[in-house]
Amino acid sequence: MITLTINGNEQKVNVTPDTPLLWVLRDTLGMTGTKFGCGMAQCGACTVHLDGEAVRSCIFPVAAAVGKKITTIEGLSPDRSHPLQQAWIEEEVPQCGYCQSGMIMSAAALLEKNPHPSDTEIDQAMTNVCRCGTYSRVRKAIQQAANT
């Protein structure tokens, strides 16, 4: 048994220690807000926070998450009230929406460290892939959230 702290709750899971955190969240715990995109930390769809740091959970072994505070998109706010979620709605960022959990989690980690990033800093930090091409709206929404 592995004990995890996810969105403030303790969860016990019976998986092999090498299982990526992504699949523990999705398959074992049924928390499907965190997405699978590439399986090699390239696209960022699986981004969650570990002690506030953005981590790509598709290659992160669950054993290494023990003792850390895991935050997923489901735990970012109870009611879409996080400034980024509000800004995402205001700017109508999502299209297909599949990458957006990861985008928002990456952006939330960025704003924690750097509450007022420049566009260049956003570009450097936000390496998530979006095939619908919502990048300019993502940038705008991050700036908007940073200013609220």
Next chain:
Amino acid sequence: MDTLNVSRRNFLKSTATVAGGLIIGFHLPHNSRLAQAAETTETAINAWLRIGTDDSVTVMMAHSEMGQGVHTSLPMLVAEELEADWRNIQIETSPIGGVYQNPAMGMQITGGSTSVRLRWEMLRTAGAAAREVLIEAAAQQWQVQPENCRAALGKVIHTNSGQTLSYGQLAEAAAKLMPPDSPKLKSPSEFKIIGQPIKRLDTPAKVDGSAIFGIDVKVPNMLIATVKQSPVFGGKVKQYDEAAAKAIAGVKAVVEIPNGVAVVAENYWQAKKGVEALNVSFAETEHDKQDTASITKLLEQGLTENGAVARNTGDAQAALKTAKTQLTAEYSVPFLAHVTMEPMNCTADVKTDSCEVWVGTQAQEWVQQTAAKVTGLPKEKIAVHTTYLGGGFGRRVELDFVTQAVLLSKTVRQPVKLIWAREEDTQHDFYRPAMRVKFTAGLDEKGMPTAIQTRVVGPSILQRVFPGAVKNGLDSTAVEGIADMRYEIPNQYTDYVMKNTHVPVGFWRSVGHSHNAFFLESFIDEIAHASGKNPYHLRRTLLSKSPRFLKVLDTLVWHTNCDQPAPKGYSRGIAIHHSFGSIVGEVAEVSVSEAGKVTVHRVVCVVDCGIVVNPDTVKAQMESAIVYGLSALKEAITLKNGRVEQSNFHDFPVLKMAEMPQIEVVMISNEEKLGGVGEPGTPPIIPAVTNAIFAATGKRLRHLPIDHKESKL
């Protein structure tokens, strides 16, 4: 695709009371083939909207939401004519087939940028008919003339007394009335909802992780599977180590499928480890020696052959002979993968007498037919549940992953969710065809083109998907955008030489336009430069009889000054293309460093898509289509030893945030017939950029991709 003249063969006929509300729908004439399909399951279909006694208005969605916004723009059509209170609008996925078929395709398909323009009249009529019976019901209740009542914001109001009844209060009475066959539709000047940037209904669920995509589906007792498919298309399994896979905890079954092996387990990670443990080897195939070079050679060979004639206007050959000068150029593009963010997946639950499928699909009826074929069950026993699509772009019209999921569930007699690894997704796509083209133009003494001869060579999409649509060797998708060019060149000849390879090809956002706009708009630029003309002015002259095109071009100039030299250090390229009923012009502003790095700084996009339903959706789709096209400047699927060389995002370099130009979208405001918006923004972007690169460097990029190692793109 301009077969969208949906006649008013659909007529309103009946109402029915369901769950204490009003249903409005269409019946089709009895002699219609569709009507027969519709009548067999009459209680389940024919309805476009329901009004609940709680004032809710539920609009049936026959089209899939894959990011293009139709789950908002379609209900807008109903709400407009219904005079609904937008806050009461909700949506529900429609049943399969019948009236929910795409009228242009005779199939329930989301594609071809058709959803809103095909439903334009149908859904507004449904809304208007409902409004009229609600007014009639209120008038009866008040014992007044319907003419003295009006509808607004989900209520009927008696003008003289000011009394009101909500739609919810009227729904049951209205359900007993016969709706009119031809309700009065609004004129565009009366629109209150259409034309407004209404917020998307699906946004909230897409910012908190609650939106359900195919990959998120949960079914009791469900197992998870993944596959290893033959890396050479068409290859068969030679051997694999079943015991090694089964030794992994959680692995429940190893199933051989026609082109590979699947492992079924309790979770994805176990299934993936199982697939790796199989160490599958594949038998040699006749295609093992195929590679990008051999396919290029095949296409080059095609350029020397005569093809199926797609256009023959005037006498191009004679005009070329008498032309003062001739200009010739060859262009090519590579195969491209769709790379939707959500890898291919499908969940199936096959029982002895029924089957359920949960899938993000663009083609519900094909899913149903496929499941029927694999299970041997009648179509009526197959339920298809459409989820949100994590990107479609034409990939999710295909059925390969559906076939596999149904087969796996049938084999293990349990619900199975099949999830492909990204590597499988990249290497087993139905690719945008690699194409090659040769242009010859004849110019007169003023440098104006008098003739253009085009040979298009490449694999055929329709030969695989709709072989009946290939006429005398002509696949219309291969030549679209060239054979129907609007340029006033008096002598035109276009033919197509079909050269199929073992690489499967399919519909990729904007289909043939994706390559043909690059080819044609580059070559028009070449003609302009060869004649010493400004590329904008040449296009303007050649489009003198097409006022909508001229307006797009002139609007581009207004926003970019692209008829003037660019500021120092920058260059501009222009392109204009019509596809899917819309005209889109784009200007790219780029810089090229001394080391050859290309940076796209700004793109201005002018779109004439006729009446605009939701301007923010049109803007978003243009932005999206431009990014999809920009990505394709540097993407390529290449082959070696018969197999695709790329596997994941590290070697298929899609556009990322840091490469994102500033994009400005300008909509031409008019009341023209609706055009599509999902695809038409993609075709002009590549030539706009490569024309700008030529303006900066004098180097004409005729073969894609551009070298992404050297370029910032």
